[in-house]
Amino acid sequence: MYPKGNLLIPAPHGQLEAILKEPAGERLGVGVVCHPHPLGGGTMHNKVVFRAAAGLLDAGLATLRFNFRGVGASTGVHSEIPGGMEDVRTALDHMAGEYPGEDMTLAGFSFGSRTGMEVGKDDPRVRRLISIGTPVDKYGDYQFLLEVRKPILFVHGDRDEFGELDNLRRLVDEVAKVTDAELVWFRDCGHFFDDHLDELRSAIRDWTMRKLVVEEE
Secondary structure, three states, rough: OOOOOEEEEOOOEEEEEEEEOOOOOOEEEEEEEOOOOHOOOOOOOOOHHHHHHHHHOOOEEEEEEEEEOOOOOOOOOOOHHHHHHHHHHHHHHHHHHHHHOOOOEEEOOOOHHHHHHHHHHOOOOOEEEEEOOOOOOOOOOHHHHHHOOOOOOEEOOOOOOOOOOHHHHHHHHHHOOOOOOOEEEOOOOOOOOOOOOOHHHHHHHHHHHHHHHHHHO
């Protein structure tokens, strides 16, 4: 049986199914994690999405995972990047309403990176971005990241099937000229981080905690 979420967020097409979890200790902000491509089986229960959300929780963020339209109990029909971006905005609106004025981190994996990063770069409520398994070879239009003026973490594998590490490195080098950009990559690691899930969680936790501390100083 498909595991249900614990939240239904009103959306222009009906609703988005989501899971919201609070950190064990003091809440230091909020996080949103976007899942991979719906037509490839992507859901908010994806193991990479789960670990990314766990990393944000570890860092003290109340964290939301949600299903894009047409997935699980989310209504609507998949409509590629434009629809995905609208769903990301809906998720951010919900978290901003539930936690007004709180520090916000937006993370996305694969398709979730492509949609989330473009929304997050211009949303003033989002303080920092995390792009996981950035599919630079599948989507050739990641140049919009050169407009980012927020800290951004890239997490990648050297055997990623949808983004050659060298291609991502070139992009990160360009992004680093205009903002605080960091790349963490794992050896012998494919797109789904199969043997590196704990390292993925730790990388996201450590980077987020470090940025929270720096920005408080």
